[in-house]
Amino acid sequence: KRPAGAPDKALAKPVTKVGVLGAGYMASQFALLFLRRLQVPVVITDLDQARVDKGVGYIHDEVGKLAEKGRISSDEANRLRALVTGTTDKADFFDCDWVIEAVFEELSIKQDVFAEVEKFISPDAVLATNTSSLSVERIGAKLEHPERVVGFHFFTPVAVMPLIEVVKTLHTDEATLSTAMVTAANLRKNAVITADTPGFVVNRVLAKLLGEAMHAVDSGTSFETVDKAMAPLGLPMPPSMLLDLVGLKVGAHVLDTHHAAFPDRFYRSENLHKLAEYGTLLEKDAKGKVKGFDKGALKILAG
Numbered sequence: 369k370r371p372a373g374a375p376d377k378a379l380a381k382p383v384t385k386v387g388v389l390g391a392g393y394m395a396s397q398f399a400l401l402f403l404r405r406l407q408v409p410v411v412i413t414d415l416d417q418a419r420v421d422k423g424v425g426y427i428h429d430e431v432g433k434l435a436e437k438g439r440i441s442s443d444e445a446n447r448l449r450a451l452v453t454g455t456t457d458k459a460d461f462f463d464c465d466w467v468i469e470a471v472f473e474e475l476s477i478k479q480d481v482f483a484e485v486e487k488f489i490s491p492d493a494v495l496a497t498n499t500s501s502l503s504v505e506r507i508g509a510k511l512e513h514p515e516r517v518v519g520f521h522f523f524t525p526v527a528v529m530p531l532i533e534v535v536k537t538l539h540t541d542e543a544t545l546s547t548a549m550v551t552a553a554n555l556r557k558n559a560v561i562t563a564d565t566p567g568f569v570v571n572r573v574l575a576k577l578l579g580e581a582m583h584a585v586d587s588g589t590s591f592e593t594v595d596k597a598m599a600p601l602g603l604p605m606p607p608s609m610l611l612d613l614v615g616l617k618v619g620a621h622v623l624d625t626h627h628a629a630f631p632d633r634f635y636r637s638e639n640l641h642k643l644a645e646y647g648t649l650l651e652k653d654a655k656g657k658v659k660g661f662d663k664g665a666l667k668i669l670a671g
């Protein structure tokens with residue numbers, strides 16, 4: 369028997385072609401996952417050809433690495449590469465039945481991108497957003513069919529993190545929700561349905577953790593000490609590395625969004641903005657292995 373509140377899987381619509389709006393870090397990672405797990409054509413777009421080429425290039429490289437590791441055959445690698453196309457024209461999304469966006473995390477940009485793509489797609493196609501902390505309902509507010517909008521929030525590294533937050537708005541219909549849940553299962557991820565509140569569940573808790581870590585640093589404890597102090601709690605990585613993984617700009621933006629929504633409960637760190645502007649917190653070797661804290665970053669934190 370279906371648990372109370374769970375969508376009826378029979379209502380799920382087939383996903384035969386995926387459109388990805390945005391070709392950045394997150395979008396390229398999940399485009400690869402859709403390609404690999406659903407084995408359907410994936411079309412990717414971004415603002416210009418250079419960005420599109422970078423996203424498609426990332427997927428080609430990662431497919432090559434999977435073949436090198438023996439996870440897929442070279443035939444499959446060739447087949448997967450042939451299923452990916454890049455475009456700068458959203459009209460090429462016309463036959464996509466699942467479109468997902470990971471464009472710049474600003475409400476008006478996401479609204480406009482969805483409204484533009486809606487002109488080309490079928491009224492049945494799902495529009496999913498990977499937003500990490502904006503209101504999914506507001507992202508769909510300019511659409512003719514807001515009932516097709518759902519949050520579909522991945523975590524980085526996408527290939528490894530097992531969770532997707534499926535965010536239901538007041539308008540999301542059963543068929544859309546069901547398609548999202550079945551798609552998450554086909555991607556071999558665990559999905560949870562969350563309310564459309566800032567940060568959903570995971571980012572809300574992470575924003576608290578990272579915000580408090582930054583507050584401790586801004587109050588005079590070294591970042592090294594904060595990392596060391598947190599280690600026995602069994603986090604998969606210390607706060608500094610988590611910030612580095614998420615990206616300093618994204619991290620600062622997530623904290624800001626939470627602070628704006630709940631000013632008394634979430635901390636906004638000016639230093640985190642300075643670090644994001646500077647570009648790095650950690651010093652790494654050529655292979656990307658962390659060597660320690662970046663000296664310039666430590667200077668910024670020292671004030």
Ligand code: 3HC
Pocket residue numbers: 499500522523524525526527528529571574604605610613614618622
């Ligand atoms: N990209 C892709 N794959 C990666 C990766 C990366 N950046 N980092 C590690 N992996 C893969 C490795 O290739 C390896 O895969 P394999 O077993 O198939 O070879 C696997 O992950 C395990 O890697 P390692 O053994 O080298 O490393 P760890 O055991 O230390 O695990 C980790 C690495 C999975 C990244 C772990 O440290 C972790 O879970 N960290 C926490 C990550 C986290 O909290 N993510 C959520 C961020 S918040 C977010 O994304 C939301 C957004 O809205 C801001």
